[in-house]
Amino acid sequence: MADDVEFQLISKLKNSPSFSLQIDETTDISSEAQLIAFCKFADVENMKMCEHYLFCKPVGINTTAEAIFSTVDDYFKSHEIDWANCKSVTTDGAASMVGKFKGVVQKILEVSPQCKAIHCMLHREALVAKKFEKCGTKKDKNKKDKMKKENNVFENLLKDVVHVVNGIRGRPKAHRMFEQLCVGMEASSVGLLYHTEIRWLSRGRVLGRVYKLRKELCGKE
Numbered sequence: 001m002a003d004d005v006e007f008q009l010i011s012k013l014k015n016s017p018s019f020s021l022q023i024d025e026t027t028d029i030s031s032e033a034q035l036i037a038f039c040k041f042a043d044v045e046n047m048k049m050c051e052h053y054l055f056c057k058p059v060g061i062n063t064t065a066e067a068i069f070s071t072v073d074d075y076f077k078s079h080e081i082d083w084a085n086c087k088s089v090t091t092d093g094a095a096s097m098v099g100k101f102k103g104v105v106q107k108i109l110e111v112s113p114q115c116k117a118i119h120c121m122l123h124r125e126a127l128v129a130k131k132f133e134k135c136g137t138k139k140d141k142n143k144k145d146k147m148k149k150e151n152n153v154f155e156n157l158l159k160d161v162v163h164v165v166n167g168i169r170g171r172p173k174a175h176r177m178f179e180q181l182c183v184g185m186e187a188s189s190v191g192l193l194y195h196t197e198i199r200w201l202s203r204g205r206v207l208g209r210v211y212k213l214r215k216e217l218c219g220k221e
Contacts (some may be wrong), residue, residue, distance in 0.1 A: 009052055010079045016041035021054075022090040022120070023072065023097075023104070025063055033059040035071050065096045069107040083111040090118040122204075161210050164217065165192045182216050189213060 013019055019041035028034050037054040057071050076083060089108055091097035097104045098117060105117045168174050169192055182190045193209045210217065 009054070010081070012043050012045065012050070013039060013041050013054075014079075014081060015044050016085070017044075018042070018085050018087045020088040020090070021072075021086055023068070024092055024120075025059060025068055025094075025096070033061075033063045035059050035068055037072065037075075063096065065099060065102050065104045065107065068096060069104050072104075073111075083108070084114075086112045086115050088116045088118055090120050092123045093119045158207070161207060165206060165210065168192055178216070182213065185216055187213055187216050 019039050022038040022040075023035060025033060025035050034056055035058075036056045038051065039054045040049065040051045042048075043050045055075055057075065059067050059071055073083075075081075086108065089105060091105065095103070098119075099106065105115075108115050168178050175191070179191045189209055189212050192213065193206050
């Protein structure tokens, strides 16, 4: 079944006049480097834009730009996907991805000169959310103090949100009652999400879910 789904996806991808690629290298729970790829293309048959998971492949011991590009290139060659149709590639902005001379983007430009590089918006948000302690200079003390103050506001807000979430999620009975309340109030989501410090993406999801359920948390219609 998996092979059939992949075959249909590749067929639609190859029929599309162009497509975009999003790649990210990560480490799984067994400490093995994995390369995840997503694609976006025009489904000519159904006349709509599609976004789909493309593949997840082990990179090997060395997660260099050459190893990452070779992983994608080997997959494209094995399925006869034309690099010339790749019009954009989105990465996390790491040096191995966007290096000026040996980065993955440069290697892609060698086989697809029309391809445009994009810095992933989610990774940009993660950079913004980091502490600003090292920002600014002695000559620009006011700006540095202002940035620290804004950062403290965000950190304090997150602490309050985590405290509220843990107060509900940490008590099974309270969690079940809150879920029942959400169902009764016909909320767009049911239940809160835990915040995980080691996964930066969870921060935005937790805040987003709390904002969605703000009325339910306050007990207001």
